[in-house]
Amino acid sequence: MAIEIRKDSQIVDVVLAEARHERLDSEVRENANQLIRDLASDPNPNNKYQIAQLVKFAVNDIIKRDTNYLDVLADVKRVGFGDKAEFDVKLPGVKAFIQAKGATTPRTKNSRKTLSLETLSVSARPVINIVELQNGLANAADLINDASYQMECAMYAFIENVLVNAADDWGTPYYGTGSGLVKSTLDPMIMHWIRAAGGAVIFGDIGENTKLAQLTGFVANSTAGTQQFAGNIINEQNQNAVIGTYLSAKVVNLLNPLKEDGTDAFVFDAKKLFIVPTNIDAGMRPLKVVFEGDVFSTEATNIDDLSWEIRLDQYFNAAIAKGIRPYLGMYADSSV
Amino acid sequence: MSEAKMRLNNPKKFDVGIITPDKPYGINVRAGTFTMVTQDELDYIMATSTLLQDGVLVLNGEKQKELADAMGIELENNANFMSDEDIKKKLSGNANQLRKWLDSDDIKPYVLSRIAELAKGMNLALSKIQVLQEKLPNYDFLSKD
Numbered sequence: 001m002a003i004e005i006r007k008d009s010q011i012v013d014v015v016l017a018e019a020r021h022e023r024l025d026s027e028v029r030e031n032a033n034q035l036i037r038d039l040a041s042d043p044n045p046n047n048k049y050q051i052a053q054l055v056k057f058a059v060n061d062i063i064k065r066d067t068n069y070l071d072v073l074a075d076v077k078r079v080g081f082g083d084k085a086e087f088d089v090k091l092p093g094v095k096a097f098i099q100a101k102g103a104t105t106p107r108t109k110n111s112r113k114t115l116s117l118e119t120l121s122v123s124a125r126p127v128i129n130i131v132e133l134q135n136g137l138a139n140a141a142d143l144i145n146d147a148s149y150q151m152e153c154a155m156y157a158f159i160e161n162v163l164v165n166a167a168d169d170w171g172t173p174y175y176g177t178g179s180g181l182v183k184s185t186l187d188p189m190i191m192h193w194i195r196a197a198g199g200a201v202i203f204g205d206i207g208e209n210t211k212l213a214q215l216t217g218f219v220a221n222s223t224a225g226t227q228q229f230a231g232n233i234i235n236e237q238n239q240n241a242v243i244g245t246y247l248s249a250k251v252v253n254l255l256n257p258l259k260e261d262g263t264d265a266f267v268f269d270a271k272k273l274f275i276v277p278t279n280i281d282a283g284m285r286p287l288k289v290v291f292e293g294d295v296f297s298t299e300a301t302n303i304d305d306l307s308w309e310i311r312l313d314q315y316f317n318a319a320i321a322k323g324i325r326p327y328l329g330m331y332a333d334s335s336v
Numbered sequence: 337m338s339e340a341k342m343r344l345n346n347p348k349k350f351d352v353g354i355i356t357p358d359k360p361y362g363i364n365v366r367a368g369t370f371t372m373v374t375q376d377e378l379d380y381i382m383a384t385s386t387l388l389q390d391g392v393l394v395l396n397g398e399k400q401k402e403l404a405d406a407m408g409i410e411l412e413n414n415a416n417f418m419s420d421e422d423i424k425k426k427l428s429g430n431a432n433q434l435r436k437w438l439d440s441d442d443i444k445p446y447v448l449s450r451i452a453e454l455a456k457g458m459n460l461a462l463s464k465i466q467v468l469q470e471k472l473p474n475y476d477f478l479s480k481d
Contacts, residue, residue, distance in 0.1 A: 120473075165472060168446035169453075171349030172367050177392060179385030182353020182362030219361075227361075334385045334392065335355075 003039060005050045005057070011035055012057045018141035019058060019148070036140050040133040043308075048299055051133075052310045055144050056297035059312055062148035068255050069156065072203050073163070073274055073328065074287040074318070081315075085290040087115040088283065089323040119292040119315040122155040127309040130301060147312055151295075153259055156267050159318040163287050164269070166320040167330040174326050180335040181208070181273075183215045189275055189329045190247050197277035200249040200329075205256045205270035208333060212246045213237040249275070275329030286326040289318045341372040343396050344381075348446065352392055356380050365393065378403075390444050391416035415443045415451065423454050431463040438471055448472060 005011060014032040017024050036054070039047040070076050077085040091111040099105065124147040132138035168175045173192040176185045193200035202209070213236075217227035236243050242251050254274075256266045276285075292315035299310045320326075346352045346365040355362040356377040365371050373381070378388075378395075387393045389407055394400050394417065404411045411417045415437070418426070426437050443451075452475045455468055465477050 162473075165445040165448055168348075168350060168444075169449040172351045175350040176353065177350065177387070178353025178355070178362060178364075179381055179387055180353070180355050180362065182355060182364060184362060184364035185351045185353030188351070188364075215361075334387050334390070336383075336385060 003035070003047070003050055005053045007057050009054075009057075012054060012061070015054060015141050015144060016058045016061055018139075019062065019145040021145075033136060033139070037134060037136055040130060043130055043134075043301065048301065048308065051140065052297045052299040055140065055147070055310055056295050056312060058144045059148040059151065060295040060314075062144070062152070069268060070159070070289055072201075072252070072254070072276060073285065074159070074289045075282050075285040076289045076291070078291045079293075081293040083292065084116050085292075087117070087288045087321055089113050089115055089321040090284070092324055115288060115319065115321045117288065117290045117317045117319055119290060119317045120158075121313045121315050122151050122158070123311065123313045124151050125309055125311045127307045130306050130308040133308065143310075147310075149257075149259075151312065151314060152257075153267055155314065155316060159287070159289060160268055162318040162320060163330075164272070164332075166286070166322075167326075167328075168332075170322065170326050174329050175332075176329075177332040177334050181211045181215055181331070181333060186215070186273070186331050187247060189331060190249050193275060193277040193329065194248060197280050197327075199278040201276045201278055202246060202249045202251045202273055203254050203276060204251075204273040205266070205268065206241060206253045207270045208273050209242040209251050209253055210237070211333075212251060213243045216243065216246065271333040271335075273331040273333070275331070277327055280327050284323070284327040286320050286322040286328055287318065288321055289316065291316045339374045339376070341374055342378070342399055343370050344373045344378070345370040345394050345396065346392070347394060348392060350446075352387060354381055354387065354393070355384065382407075391447070392444075413437075413440075415447050418447075420450075420454060423451055424458065427451070427455050427458055427460065427464070431461070431467050434464050435467045438467065443471075449475075452477070 011032050014024065014028055018029060018032070036051060039051050075087060077087070079085045089112060091113055093109060093111040095108045097105055126143050126147045128138050128143055133140070173189045176189050178185045190200050190202070202212070213233055216233050217229045219227055233243055242253065244251060254268065256268045256270060259265045259267055295312055295314045297310050297312050299308065301308045344365070346367060346369060349367050351367055352365045353362045354365060354371070356373065357380055363371065381393075382388050388403065389409070391414070395403055401411060404417065409417065412422070415423065415426075427434065429437075448471060452468060452472050455465070456477055469475070469477060
């Protein structure tokens with residue numbers, strides 16, 4: 001009987017869990033691996049297509065789950081293949097004038113522009129020996145894990161680069177830097193959004209967020225110079241490694257996955273803090289990201305060396321459109 | 337006698353915070369302004385951050401040259417320290433020279449966007465726009481706004 005693997009098939013969840021190194025019942029794991037071996041042992045076009053489908057569904061799921069970076073910082077649109085995403089950007093518009101009574105008021109209109117993004121492709125082409133897959137020496141979960149991480153790292157590096165390249169050009173109060181977290185530089189950036197939007201949320205890697213506690217102290221007597229801290233701040237820092245609130249802004253950790261390249265580097269720059277205004281629609285965020293369709297796959301077998309390869313592609317792109325102002329702040333910690 | 341101080345400038349569009357041994361909570365050097373620092377404070381900033389190495393903060397004239405020499409930086413060729421005029425000169429070269437220059441330095445994002453802004457006002461040849469576009473894939477070099 002021909003096996004058909006669909007997006008909601010149980011084997012997709014099992015292989016996904018295996019790829020993410022989650023704890024799995026050994027029987028469930030063995031059944032899934034046996035099914036892949038069965039498919040590979042009869043490498044007809046349909047079976048190879050089904051394995052490629054399995055990899056595609058799993059990679060697609062991993063890529064969408066691993067970080068909250070885009071959810072909190074970007075205006076993300078997902079469109080179908082061949083469709084174009086259009087982002088609406090508000091520009092400076094209607095003006096009021098002080099003038100003599102009865103004089104003609106210059107006309108101004110509410111102004112917007114739309115930004116349409118052509119997509120690029122992030123692509124991986126993992127190769128596996130078909131005989132090794134048949135006899136269980138090669139593991140589909142490893143393939144999925146490697147492919148998804150590499151695609152994810154490449155894609156996020158691109159998106160982060162787009163944001164970082166643009167942010168310093170926004171100037172104060174949207175961008176600031178310092179030799180560490182400097183209160184007198186960071187506070188006005190947060191205060192700007194408290195005034196303009198009623199509040200802000202601070203997103204950052206836990207390594208950077210944890211430094212915020214040091215900024216909460218105050219010096220009671222300028223000549224004594226000893227910094228005082230509130231007891232609850234000390235306890236909160238000890239319990240959670242970060243304080244929940246800084247200068248009325250909620251402090252939230254960005255999920256920063258570890259790169260799987262043998263180093264202990266993280267996917268995102270751990271020395272950035274993002275200040276996101278509250279009560280502002282996600283559509284106003286300057287970082288625009290579009291995904292065209294889901295991850296898709298094509299596969300082929302090389303008769304020369306019995307290698308079977310899957311090409312995985314995800315169409316996407318990112319750009320900055322700040323409109324009237326960038327509704328985002330970024331503090332770069334330049335300490336070494 | 338108090339120690340001689342030198343002028344540390346922030347020529348950027350954004351504020352820069354610095355921490356020195358006697359100001360552990362830091363001070364803010366606002367965009368386009370300066371602060372006075374001693375040699376010890378300068379050494380401390382250099383040891384604890386990349387602000388001077390990256391050209392975010394700069395000293396005046398001869399002092400900056402001495403500092404750059406000490407750091408092994410060629411001011412004339414390093415985009416992070418160049419004036420607008422020097423960048424325009426580099427942009428006036430041919431596409432290969434431009435590519436070599438952009439690939440040779442660890443050019444910081446804030447300098448790249450400045451290079452792009454200057455390039456946009458220069459009516460450059462398409463081959464040079466293509467080189468720049470590789471560095472800034474989403475920058476719109478062709479629109480007027």
